Amino acid sequence: MLHYQNLGRMDYLAALELQERLIECKQQESPIDILLFVEHPHVYTLGRGGNEANVLAAEEVPVYRTSRGGDVTYHGPGQLVVYPIIDLRSKLRKDVHRYVRNLELSAIRTLKEYGLEGARRPPFTGIWIGNRKIAAIGVAVRRGITFHGLALNVNTDLSYFNRIIPCGLSWADVTSMTREIGTNQNLAEVRERFLHHFAEVFGYTGVKEKDFAEDGGWRMEDRDSRSSIIDPRPA
Numbered sequence: 001m002l003h004y005q006n007l008g009r010m011d012y013l014a015a016l017e018l019q020e021r022l023i024e025c026k027q028q029e030s031p032i033d034i035l036l037f038v039e040h041p042h043v044y045t046l047g048r049g050g051n052e053a054n055v056l057a058a059e060e061v062p063v064y065r066t067s068r069g070g071d072v073t074y075h076g077p078g079q080l081v082v083y084p085i086i087d088l089r090s091k092l093r094k095d096v097h098r099y100v101r102n103l104e105l106s107a108i109r110t111l112k113e114y115g116l117e118g119a120r121r122p123p124f125t126g127i128w129i130g131n132r133k134i135a136a137i138g139v140a141v142r143r144g145i146t147f148h149g150l151a152l153n154v155n156t157d158l159s160y161f162n163r164i165i166p167c168g169l170s171w172a173d174v175t176s177m178t179r180e181i182g183t184n185q186n187l188a189e190v191r192e193r194f195l196h197h198f199a200e201v202f203g204y205t206g207v208k209e210k211d212f213a214e215d216g217g218w219r220m221e222d223r224d225s226r227s228s229i230i231d232p233r234p235a
Contacts, residue, residue: 002204004035004195005212012043012064012075015083019147022085022212026145034212035198036083037191040075044164047071047138054165061160068148070125070138071168078155078176080190086202089144096141100125102201103150107135109197110152110190116180124169127152132175136167152194153177155184 007015015038022034044055044063047070054072055063063072075081084103088094104120107127111118111134118127118134127135135152153176161174177185199207 001033002035002199002202002207003032003210003212004037004207005210006191007036007038009039009041009077012040012045012062015040015081016066018212019083019085023142023145023147026085026087027143032210033087033204034085034210035195036085036212037195038081038083039077039079039187040081042074042076042160044072044074045138051168054168055163056165057163059163061163066138066140066148068138068140070136071166072164073136073138073151073166074156074160074164075151076156076160078153078157078178078187080152080154080187080194081149082152082194082198083149084146084198086146087144088141088146094144096139099146100137100139103137103139103198104135106194106198106201107150107152109201110194111177113193114177114181114185114190116177124167124172126167129175129180131171132173132180133166133169134175134177134180152190154187154190 042061044058044061045066046052047066047068050071088099104127108118116129118129121128125137126133135150137150138148139146140148155178156176158174158176166172166174195207
């Protein structure tokens with residue numbers, strides 16, 4: 001059984017804090033595998049080895065260094081962000097590469113339902129339509145538990161990618177479902193289709209909605225108030 005929650009619009013650091021707390025629960029032998037869906041307010045994030053020089057002009061948008069893999073990317077309204085918190089020790093025998101391939105496949109199958117031929121492009125991560133990247137992937141694993149995840153551009157304002165060198169790839173363009181199809185898409189519908197394909201690809205026999213943000217009295221105001229790494233003012 002896969003448990004999931006749509007967190008709606010949530011600050012990046014608040015969502016990160018929630019992931020951290022859920023990881024702690026799973027490391028205490030909680031059997032529940034979790035999929036979180038979220039939209040973030042405008043934010044740039046850098047992976048563990050990401051180059052700050054790839055942030056060209058963040059301006060008012062906060063920038064955070066994170067523990068995921070990959071370089072710099074953008075999150076914002078109209079984007080489907082997916083954070084799987086699953087136990088690789090039991091689910092995929094600690095195979096991180098297989099986990100990433102399955103995550104990619106979930107997005108590829110979702111896009112195919114909308115007539116879009118998404119594809120992998122080794123050695124680069126994410127999902128591509130030609131030279132245009134439509135989904136970014138940056139994962140982390142702590143003692144066998146996954147966190148961070150995937151960001152699929154649905155109705156994303158692509159102009160924010162002009163302020164960075166996305167994923168550190170100066171030659172690559174970024175696209176969205178809206179740009180490829182020509183009209184805005186129903187984000188809730190895309191989310192439901194992704195959930196279906198994720199559960200199918202990873203072999204879950206069912207899915208169940210659960211409110212993790214309320215467990216243990218967790219509140220958004222409990223989050224760390226770290227500031228942007230580019231602009232020291234609080235975000």
